Amino acid sequence: QVQLQESGPGLVKPSETLSLTCSVSGDSITSDYWSWIRQSPGKQLEWLGYFHYRGTTNYNPSLKSRLSISVDTSKKQFSLNLTSVTAADTAVYYCVRARNFDVFEIWGQGTRVTVSS
Amino acid sequence: QSVLTQPPSVSAAPGQKVTISCSGSTSNIGKNFVSWYRQFPGTAPKLLIYDNKKRPPGIPDRFSGSKSGTSATLDITGIQTGDEADYYCGTWDSSLTANMVFGGGTKLTVL
Numbered sequence: 001q002v003q004l005q006e007s008g009p010g011l012v013k014p015s016e017t018l019s020l021t022c023s024v025s026g027d028s029i030t031s032d033y034w035s036w037i038r039q040s041p042g043k044q045l046e047w048l049g050y051f052h053y054r055g056t057t058n059y060n061p062s063l064k065s066r067l068s069i070s071v072d073t074s075k076k077q078f079s080l081n082l083t084s085v086t087a088a089d090t091a092v093y094y095c096v097r098a099r100n101f102d103v104f105e106i107w108g109q110g111t112r113v114t115v116s117s
Numbered sequence: 118q119s120v121l122t123q124p125p126s127v128s129a130a131p132g133q134k135v136t137i138s139c140s141g142s143t144s145n146i147g148k149n150f151v152s153w154y155r156q157f158p159g160t161a162p163k164l165l166i167y168d169n170k171k172r173p174p175g176i177p178d179r180f181s182g183s184k185s186g187t188s189a190t191l192d193i194t195g196i197q198t199g200d201e202a203d204y205y206c207g208t209w210d211s212s213l214t215a216n217m218v219f220g221g222g223t224k225l226t227v228l
Contacts, residue, residue, distance in 0.1 A: 043203065043221075045205055045222075047207075103150075104152070107163070
């Protein structure tokens with residue numbers, strides 16, 4: 001059974017970098033699309049981007065300048081780095097395994113991140 | 118404001134049928150497959166329908182999806198109290214700012 005688990009700080013200061021890691025169990029990370037999605041306090045879902053196992057990435061255009069997603073196959077983890085965060089980046093962040101990049105099959109439980117000084 | 122438009126809420130009595138709509142445009146629903154997700158409070162969304170009408174293993178046939186033009190619908194028949202949740206549609210948007218987009222979510226209340 002495939003399981004994803006997010007980890008990272010629950011509180012980040014404005015202008016700093018948010019870094020989250022997703023650990024994958026029960027599946028090879030050398031397949032599929034490994035994505036990040038966040039959900040604002042108002043419950044709106046927002047796709048952040050994905051890393052495809054062949055090495056390609058695709059990011060939400062509104063976040064592209066601040067966002068990077070990478071994969072560490074040896075650790076079976078993928079990571080998100082979001083720079084220069086503001087209060088608008090406060091959300092629950094989910095790591096997700098996607099089929100064909102647009103079908104989000106397996107979700108992590110989510111990790112709540114608050115941006116505040 | 119969401120790119121895809123869903124009604125904020127719908128309601129139905131147990132045993133009835135409910136339809137949740139998802140309205141988009143020619144650059145998203147009009148060109149690409151639609152998926153649907155269910156989310157219970159405090160938990161992650163779960164895939165219900167993909168490629169407009171396909172169900173992942175384990176999803177009962179009470180849940181069905183369809184698409185016509187720039188709109189999609191999720192039908193739930195034989196409503197159960199356990200169906201009370203938020204439902205979201207999603208699809209790829211092929212505009213110049215290519216992006217995955219979601220609806221704002223619909224809260225299903227079982228009367």
